[in-house]
Amino acid sequence: MPPDSPMKHDTKRSAWNPVTIVLIGLGVLFIVASRGLPAPRFDPLGAAPFPTALGWLIVMLGTGDLLRGAVRAWGDSSTEDEARVGAAGTARSAFILLLTVLYGISMALFGLNFAVATTAYLLAASSAFGRMTLRRSIVLLIFFPIFSLALDYLFKSVVYIDLP
Amino acid sequence: MDLLTTVLLEIVTTPQILYLIVGTVLGVVAGAIPGINGGMLMVLSLPLTFYMNSQSAVALLIGMYVGGVSGGMVPALLIRIPGSPSSIVTTFDGHPMVVRGERGRAFALAITASFIGGMISWIFLITLSPLLTRVALGFSDYEYFAFVVMGIAFIATISGGTLLKGTMAAIFGMMVAIPGIDQVAGVPRLHFDFDWLLGGFDLLAVLIGVFAGSQLLLLSAKSSGPERAAGPSVGIGEILRSILPLRRHIIGLLRGGVIGTWIGILPGIGASVGSLVAYGVARNLSQEPERFGTGIEEGVVASESANNATVGGALVPLITIGIPGSIGDAILISALIIHNVQVGPLFFQNHPEVYYAVLGSAFWSNFVVLAAMLLCVPLLAQLIDLPRSILIPMLWVFCVIGAFATNNNFDDVWVMFGFAVVGFLLERFEFPLGPFVIGLILGPLAERTLRAGLMASNGDYMPFILSPVAAAALGLSAALIAWSLWREIRTGRTDKSRADDPI
Numbered sequence: 089m090p091p092d093s094p095m096k097h098d099t100k101r102s103a104w105n106p107v108t109i110v111l112i113g114l115g116v117l118f119i120v121a122s123r124g125l126p127a128p129r130f131d132p133l134g135a136a137p138f139p140t141a142l143g144w145l146i147v148m149l150g151t152g153d154l155l156r157g158a159v160r161a162w163g164d165s166s167t168e169d170e171a172r173v174g175a176a177g178t179a180r181s182a183f184i185l186l187l188t189v190l191y192g193i194s195m196a197l198f199g200l201n202f203a204v205a206t207t208a209y210l211l212a213a214s215s216a217f218g219r220m221t222l223r224r225s226i227v228l229l230i231f232f233p234i235f236s237l238a239l240d241y242l243f244k245s246v247v248y249i250d251l252p
Numbered sequence: 253m254d255l256l257t258t259v260l261l262e263i264v265t266t267p268q269i270l271y272l273i274v275g276t277v278l279g280v281v282a283g284a285i286p287g288i289n290g291g292m293l294m295v296l297s298l299p300l301t302f303y304m305n306s307q308s309a310v311a312l313l314i315g316m317y318v319g320g321v322s323g324g325m326v327p328a329l330l331i332r333i334p335g336s337p338s339s340i341v342t343t344f345d346g347h348p349m350v351v352r353g354e355r356g357r358a359f360a361l362a363i364t365a366s367f368i369g370g371m372i373s374w375i376f377l378i379t380l381s382p383l384l385t386r387v388a389l390g391f392s393d394y395e396y397f398a399f400v401v402m403g404i405a406f407i408a409t410i411s412g413g414t415l416l417k418g419t420m421a422a423i424f425g426m427m428v429a430i431p432g433i434d435q436v437a438g439v440p441r442l443h444f445d446f447d448w449l450l451g452g453f454d455l456l457a458v459l460i461g462v463f464a465g466s467q468l469l470l471l472s473a474k475s476s477g478p479e480r481a482a483g484p485s486v487g488i489g490e491i492l493r494s495i496l497p498l499r500r501h502i503i504g505l506l507r508g509g510v511i512g513t514w515i516g517i518l519p520g521i522g523a524s525v526g527s528l529v530a531y532g533v534a535r536n537l538s539q540e541p542e543r544f545g546t547g548i549e550e551g552v553v554a555s556e557s558a559n560n561a562t563v564g565g566a567l568v569p570l571i572t573i574g575i576p577g578s579i580g581d582a583i584l585i586s587a588l589i590i591h592n593v594q595v596g597p598l599f600f601q602n603h604p605e606v607y608y609a610v611l612g613s614a615f616w617s618n619f620v621v622l623a624a625m626l627l628c629v630p631l632l633a634q635l636i637d638l639p640r641s642i643l644i645p646m647l648w649v650f651c652v653i654g655a656f657a658t659n660n661n662f663d664d665v666w667v668m669f670g671f672a673v674v675g676f677l678l679e680r681f682e683f684p685l686g687p688f689v690i691g692l693i694l695g696p697l698a699e700r701t702l703r704a705g706l707m708a709s710n711g712d713y714m715p716f717i718l719s720p721v722a723a724a725a726l727g728l729s730a731a732l733i734a735w736s737l738w739r740e741i742r743t744g745r746t747d748k749s750r751a752d753d754p755i
Binding site: 105106107108111114115118121122125126128129130131132133134135136138139142143145146149150152153156177178180181184185188189191192195196206209210213214216217228235239243247248249250251252 | 434
């Protein structure tokens, strides 16, 4: 593989991977919740053992992952810069997601018309990337309403799928 | 011969050919846009298939699948950014060729290799499938459970990331499929008193969230640089002029196609692994291995013939035993589930028309890709310039529509958002998404076959080991896990990921 191949990508190094911790918590939840399930009546196994086994497996593997992370982190102190670099991108992703959730809420709770909500969302989300020039703004102000109305027509009148 | 005639004519004599053309062209377009891929397009298009018949849905989705793998070559060659993970290896030698001014030659090689690789895998598909189906008819729940375990073991160890994280992602996927009504005993379980969870998480909402939503979040996080990544343009004429002098690559084309097909047949392994293995073999067999990575034609041939061949290879386990050979196949299974079509040994017997549609679509999509790529490369090259700030919000709209359309309620939209975050976090913390998706699809099958097998044996686990086929599959799974563990320990490997493979 060439030395600067795109297959090599950045990795973060941390002792306690938060996703691993959440998965261990989920495993414990599965083990505990499965105890309340009824005993088997029709088949030898019943409803509880499979989720219980998955719970135990993920707890064991997660613990192994945490231990390995702790061993690896010994002597490794170069995580701050990487975290700072990733933070800006994550914040932008979170903001776009927030806008998209608000877009869903505007239709689910406030009954906003699909085409209107979609146009407003598209304009807001495009602006959130911070690269709006006057020319692009004018083009998008024309393009997004047409796109939204076209979607509305396509789904409701051509493929007969209900829209929010 | 009858099978061959039916397969080849079934699609072209019905409107399905239109769906296939539309799907393939859209797949090529999606593949040509960095950050978007055929899998994401397939997931977002699933709601459109609700009101189609099963054959048309299959034609549309297989077209997208094949087109998505091929379209990735455009940005890979022009700007050294793979449009899809399957094109990563194409960048090694394809882009240096373009930089040297051999654009037409690079595209001619890649397009022809894709076509020949796809056709080789189709020949394997149509010859192996009926044989394997006949064998699979004799399998019981013991063998199926063992195959499911093997599929999960394969993808957990090979698809990307470490063994621990791959296995955890697969188990997490299986756990997501648990809440709801227990399919054997009929009792509600693990719904935590949420009424909306009694039916379980909607499969489509989870797939859209994990597969499309998470990629859009990652794309948003990455798109801080200049939006436009203009590369050199390429003309149709220079590609066509370079096609004829390709005869000296026949051995390489055949080798890449065969390797890609067999890699594709292994459950859960995607096109990027196929192209990487074919590339490695071509380099090892070459008399000038040191030239690989500098713009050698054999490198492009190996990569592109293998990545397209994995598609046909991956369809073999799907239609014979119902185990998805890749994530694209997992999405295809989801579409068939929505259409009440069960893949596996009885697939041909119960739904011959859909079986023919799968085989016919896999065949004709290669021709559509060939035509689309030859005619549209200059246009596809322009797609690389699409501004992300416009593309990402528009794709989010399709995610919302897709999640809502399944059951016409917003609960699924919130589930989709939740799993978009889950997928984003999994990728961010180096848990591969492939095992999660395969675990989600295979989890219910694993439990059902295990419990049905135990019912048949009155609770005795021994038949799972005494059946030769099941024992071989379980033994292979154990060997694969042991080998993966040994390799990680031996190389002192940390979490440095291998090729990430979302499809």
